[in-house]
Amino acid sequence: xxRMSVESQISVVDTSNLSAADIETAxxxxxxxxxxxxxxxxxQDVQPPLIYLLGLLPTHLGGAAGVxxxxxxWIPANDICVIGGTWTYILDxxxxxxxxxxxxxxxxxxxxxxxxxxxxxxxxRGFQLESVALSxxxxxxxxDAVGELGIQAFTPVLTAVATDGDPILxxxxxxxDTEHDTAGERLTIGEHNTIATVDVPAxxxxxxxxxxxxxxxxxxxxxxxxxxxxxxxxxxx
Numbered sequence: 001x002x003r004m005s006v007e008s009q010i011s012v013v014d015t016s017n018l019s020a021a022d023i024e025t026a027x028x029x030x031x032x033x034x035x036x037x038x039x040x041x042x043x044q045d046v047q048p049p050l051i052y053l054l055g056l057l058p059t060h061l062g063g064a065a066g067v068x069x070x071x072x073x074w075i076p077a078n079d080i081c082v083i084g085g086t087w088t089y090i091l092d093x094x095x096x097x098x099x100x101x102x103x104x105x106x107x108x109x110x111x112x113x114x115x116x117x118x119x120x121x122x123x124x125r126g127f128q129l130e131s132v133a134l135s136x137x138x139x140x141x142x143x144d145a146v147g148e149l150g151i152q153a154f155t156p157v158l159t160a161v162a163t164d165g166d167p168i169l170x171x172x173x174x175x176x177d178t179e180h181d182t183a184g185e186r187l188t189i190g191e192h193n194t195i196a197t198v199d200v201p202a203x204x205x206x207x208x209x210x211x212x213x214x215x216x217x218x219x220x221x222x223x224x225x226x227x228x229x230x231x232x233x234x235x236x237x
Contacts, residue, residue, distance in 0.1 A: 070130075073231040075112055080226060084108030085218070098225045103140070105220040110134070112229045113154075114210040128201040129172070130232045132212045137191050139223035146186035147215040148176055149196040154209045172210070173199040201234070 077099040078089060086102040101108060112134070116127045134149050151172040180186050180194035196212065204210075216224055 071233050071235060073114075073116070073233070075114070075229040075231060077226055077228050079113065080228070081111040081113070082108065082226070083111070092225070092227075096227060098137075098227045101216075101218070101224040101226075103221050103223060104218060105144075107215060107217045108224070109213060109215050110136075110226055111211060111213040114151075114212060114229075114231055116204070116209060116231075116233060125236055126203045127233050127235045128203055129198055129210055130201050130234060131195055131197040132210075133193055133195040133230045133232075134212065134214060135191075135193050135227040135229070136214075137225040137227070138187065138189050139225065140189070141219045141221040141223075142189050143187040143216055143218050143222050143224070145183060145215075145217040148186075149180070149194045149212060149214050150174070151196055151198065151210055151212045153204070154211050155205075156207055169211075175199055203236075 077097050080099060082099055082101070085104050085106055085108045087099050088102070090098060090100050092098055112132070114129070114132065116129070129151070132149065132151055138146075151174055152169040153172055155168040155170075174196040175181075177195040177197075180192065186192065186194065194214075212229065218224055
C-alpha cells in the first residue's frame with residue numbers, strides 16, 4: 001500500500017497588519033487544500049498554540065476579532081493539591097479518574113492551581129477569570145462541615161534580587177451557586193458541583209494567576225471523592 005506524504009513549505013509572514021479573521025481565512029484555505037488531496041483534517045490538527053504564536057487568538061467562539069468568550073479549561077484530579085488525610089488516585093465505576101480520601105474523622109483542604117495561558121501588563125488584555133466549578137462526591141456518611149469554594153489571586157514575589165517571602169494571595173469576591181451557598185447544602189451525601197462565579201471579572205496583571213480551595217471536615221465514615229475543576233474564562237489579545 002502506497003504511503004501518502006505532504007511536502008510542506010514554511011514561510012515567515014508579517015502578521016502585524018493582519019486581523020484574526022484574515023489569519024483564520026488563510027488557515028481555512030490550507031485545510032481546504034489538504035482535504036482536496038484526500039486527507040482528513042480534524043480540529044485537533046489545527047492547534048490553537050499556532051495562532052497564539054502569531055500574537056492573536058482564534059475567533060471560533062464568536063464575538064469581536066481577538067476576543068474569546070466562555071472558554072473553558074478542565075483541571076483533572078491529578079493536578080489538584082490535597083492536604084490532610086490519605087488520598088488515592090483511582091477510577092470510579094465509569095472509568096473517570098478521581099482523588100479518593102480514606103475514611104477519617106478529620107479535616108482536609110483541597111487546593112486547585114488555576115494556570116491560565118498567560119497574563120499581560122497591558123490594560124484590557126489577557127485573561128479574565130469568570131468562574132470555577134469543583135466536582136466532588138460525599139459517600140456513605142455526610143461530612144461534619146464543608147467550606148465555601150473560594151478563589152484567590154496568586155502573585156509571586158517578583159523582585160530584582162533574591163529575597164525571602166511568600167507569594168501574595170488576595171481573595172477574589174465571588175457568588176456561590178444557590179445549591180451550595182449554605183453550609184448544610186455542601187456536606188450532604190451525593191454528587192456535588194459547586195460553582196464560584198467571580199463578581200467582577202478583571203484582567204490579570206503581569207504574572208497574576210489564580211487558585212481555588214475548599215475545606216472538608218469529614219465524619220468518621222465519610223468517603224470523599226474529588227473529580228476535578230472546570231474553569232471558565234474570557235480572553236483578549
